[in-house]
Every structure is written in structure tokens, then in C-alpha cells.
Amino acid sequence: MQTAMVHGKRVVNFLNKKKREISYAVIGASLGTYFITSRIVTTAVVAGQSMTPTFNKNSIKSRVLVDLITPVTKVKQDDIILAHDPEESDEYIVKRVTALAGQFVEVDEDCGGAYVRKYAYQGKLTVPTGYCWVEGDNKSKSHDSREFGPLPLGLIKGRVLFTLWS
Numbered sequence: 001m002q003t004a005m006v007h008g009k010r011v012v013n014f015l016n017k018k019k020r021e022i023s024y025a026v027i028g029a030s031l032g033t034y035f036i037t038s039r040i041v042t043t044a045v046v047a048g049q050s051m052t053p054t055f056n057k058n059s060i061k062s063r064v065l066v067d068l069i070t071p072v073t074k075v076k077q078d079d080i081i082l083a084h085d086p087e088e089s090d091e092y093i094v095k096r097v098t099a100l101a102g103q104f105v106e107v108d109e110d111c112g113g114a115y116v117r118k119y120a121y122q123g124k125l126t127v128p129t130g131y132c133w134v135e136g137d138n139k140s141k142s143h144d145s146r147e148f149g150p151l152p153l154g155l156i157k158g159r160v161l162f163t164l165w166s
Contacts, residue, residue: 042066043164044082046094050136050143054080055094055163062166064094066158075100075132075153080160083134086148094160095134095144095151099127105145113147130154 037043046055046062055062066082075081077097085091099105105125107116119125127133131150136142145151 038068040069041161042068042158044092044094044160049138049141051080051094051096052138052141054096054137055166057166059166063164065161065164067161068158070159072153072156075156075159077103081134082157082160083151084155084157086151086155092157093134093144095136095142097132098135098145099133101127101129101131103127103133105133107146113144115149116146119149132156 042065043063044066046064047060049056055064064082075097077100079097080094081097082092082094085093103126105127106123107120107125109116109120109123112120116125125133127150130153132153133145134151135144135146139146
């Protein structure tokens with residue numbers, strides 16, 4: 001009887017140790033995943049037609065991989081970025097950077113959005129320091145800098161690396 005109890009305690013201790021190890025592994029994996037997806041890379045869903053044909057060519061949604069490490073100062077012209085929507089803070093936008101600080105943007109004052117109609121001079125605008133000009137690839141379906149103006153670099157969350165699936 002005594003040996004059976006000792007054996008039973010060993011089994012319980014072994015199981016408790018395994019539970020702790022599994023718990024530590026799950027917690028470690030969860031923290032690692034959180035760190036990676038909040039600081040290094042994350043995924044985002046691109047919905048709508050503003051970036052067609054680059055995204056959503058064959059479906060209504062695409063999932064993209066976003067680089068969160070590259071500083072916003074390294075964003076280049078023609079990069080596709082994920083940014084906080086300047087008009088709706090709880091939303092994100094995916095757009096192409098078409099001009100950087102100090103560059104001129106040629107716009108169609110007749111077909112442009114509210115910002116373009118108000119601030120364009122002879123079909124041109126200059127992007128101020130600390131901002132970039134973003135537009136969707138499908139200009140007729142895009143709500144972009146032509147409507148809300150230059151995008152502050154501080155609103156950029158990351159740079160789109162590639163499409164995971166569409």
C-alpha cells in the first residue's frame with residue numbers, strides 16, 4: 001500500500017511538471033507571437049477596389065504581409081503602405097506612396113477630391129516636410145490624398161511586403 005501511494009505521487013508530480021512545462025511553452029509562444037505581430041511583421045486584409053489590380057484582382061479581399069520594422073523615414077516612392085486612416089482613427093488604409101516631402105504632385109483639379117480642389121495651384125501641389133502623398137492604384141474607386149491631403153508619416157504603420165493570398 002505504501003509503495004502504491006509513492007508511485008501515485010510520482011505520477012501526479014510528473015503530470016504537474018508536464019502541465020507546467022506545457023503552460024510555459026504556451027505562454028512563451030503567445031508572448032513571442034504577440035511580440036512578432038506587434039513589432040516585426042503582421043498581416044492585414046485589403047478589402048475594396050481602391051488598390052485593384054495590385055490587390056483584390058480575383059476576389060473581394062486580399063491578405064498581405066506588412067513589415068513593421070522599417071522606419072517611416074525609409075519609406076520610398078512607389079512603396080505600398082499600411083497606415084491609420086487620417087479621417088477615421090480606428091480604421092486602416094492600404095495605399096501607394098506617390099510622392100514624398102518636397103516633391104510636386106500633378107493633379108487634375110477638375111476630377112480631384114476636396115483637398116485638391118481647395119489647395120492645388122495650376123494642377124500642382126507640394127508635399128510638406130513630414131508627410132507623403134498616397135493614392136490607390138484604382139483612382140476612380142480610391143479615397144486617398146486627393147480627398148484628405150498629404151498623409152503624416154507618423155500615421156504609417158508599416159510597408160506591405162507581399163500578398164499572402166488573394
